[in-house]
Amino acid sequence: MGITFVRRFLIREATIAEFDDLREFYERNPDEHVMFRHDDAVKKAISDGIFLIAIDTSLEDGDRIFGASAVYTVNAQRDSGGTIVLKEAGGSNVKKDYRGFGVHKVFHWARSLHKFILDRGGFEVYFGAIICPNDPSEANIAKAHFLPWDDPPSSLVTERQAYADPENGQSVKFYRLPKEALVEHAKQLLMQDKREILERRVNDTVEQVETHLMLETLRSYRRIVENLSQGDLGALD
Ligand SMILES: CC(C)(COP(=O)(O)OP(=O)(O)OC[C@H]1O[C@@H](n2cnc3c(N)ncnc32)[C@H](O)[C@@H]1OP(=O)(O)O)[C@@H](O)C(=O)NCCC(=O)NCCS
Numbered sequence: 001m002g003i004t005f006v007r008r009f010l011i012r013e014a015t016i017a018e019f020d021d022l023r024e025f026y027e028r029n030p031d032e033h034v035m036f037r038h039d040d041a042v043k044k045a046i047s048d049g050i051f052l053i054a055i056d057t058s059l060e061d062g063d064r065i066f067g068a069s070a071v072y073t074v075n076a077q078r079d080s081g082g083t084i085v086l087k088e089a090g091g092s093n094v095k096k097d098y099r100g101f102g103v104h105k106v107f108h109w110a111r112s113l114h115k116f117i118l119d120r121g122g123f124e125v126y127f128g129a130i131i132c133p134n135d136p137s138e139a140n141i142a143k144a145h146f147l148p149w150d151d152p153p154s155s156l157v158t159e160r161q162a163y164a165d166p167e168n169g170q171s172v173k174f175y176r177l178p179k180e181a182l183v184e185h186a187k188q189l190l191m192q193d194k195r196e197i198l199e200r201r202v203n204d205t206v207e208q209v210e211t212h213l214m215l216e217t218l219r220s221y222r223r224i225v226e227n228l229s230q231g232d233l234g235a236l237d
Helices: 018-026 039-047 105-126 134-145 154-161 181-195 218-221 221-229
Strands: 009-013 051-056 065-077 083-094 126-132 171-176 197-203 207-212
Touching: 018 039, 018 051, 018 065, 039 051, 039 065, 039 126, 051 105, 065 105, 065 154, 083 105, 083 218, 105 126, 105 134, 105 181, 105 218, 105 221, 126 134, 154 171, 181 218, 181 221, 218 221
Parallel strands: 009 207, 083 126
Antiparallel strands: 009 051, 051 065, 065 083, 126 171, 197 207
16 A cells, blocks of 8 residues: 655745756646746756745655746846846746645745845846736736836847737736835745645635745745845845
8 A cells, every 4th residue: 555645735946856857847737828948047047046846745756846936047138239137037837726825926925035135136127927818927926016017128028929929819018026025025925934824715615735835035034034024125235
């Protein structure tokens, strides 16, 4: 008789040893809203420590991953000439039967805080691009306090428009995160860490799963996150 593992969710950074499992996760759960990323970009996000995964502990090996999300480094041409390095919150994908627990929201909070803490001054260029329509993703980016980005570099727009199918009513929308939104992200992440439960309501039933945030941001930078949650953005200067 096999061992039955308890179902808990873990949200943590992926390690480079999980690269093949991650590729398989995206291949097995294709979605037209997820933009393709080259292996090198995925490996860089993992080695930067900002490729997050959600794991179901009741499953084994690669099957354990049910959600993934990263911050990618993107080089674009400035309209005025020269190049600019951008940071993109992207690649979010949650398996269909795990949606609705709010894992994507946790990804949003954890990614931005991690990037902000590590990159400090590089934050102006933290953005998200969504192939629309995509109701859950648009709702979540608004709930995470991103604002429409009206003037992304033309080179970036051209590159990303290729993912949309205008004949089917699709377009790509760009958003950026104002620094002040991190206060709310810090509050939410700390609350979620304390609560240790994610839940969803399906019809009249509430399903709860014990969830642990095993994030470097909370382990190594908790004091900075706590200061941020109190509104102290200056703690990072
Ligand atoms: C977008 C996506 C990442 C959201 O992930 P998620 O972890 O389910 O996000 P949430 O749990 O926060 O759900 C978002 C909203 O959709 C609703 N929802 C989506 N699927 C649901 C489901 N199966 N059951 C219940 N609610 C669901 C939630 O209620 C929530 O609305 P609310 O905030 O008003 O409660 C996920 O739908 C997905 O992987 N989609 C395909 C790929 C994609 O679009 N990626 C984003 C690219 S920009």
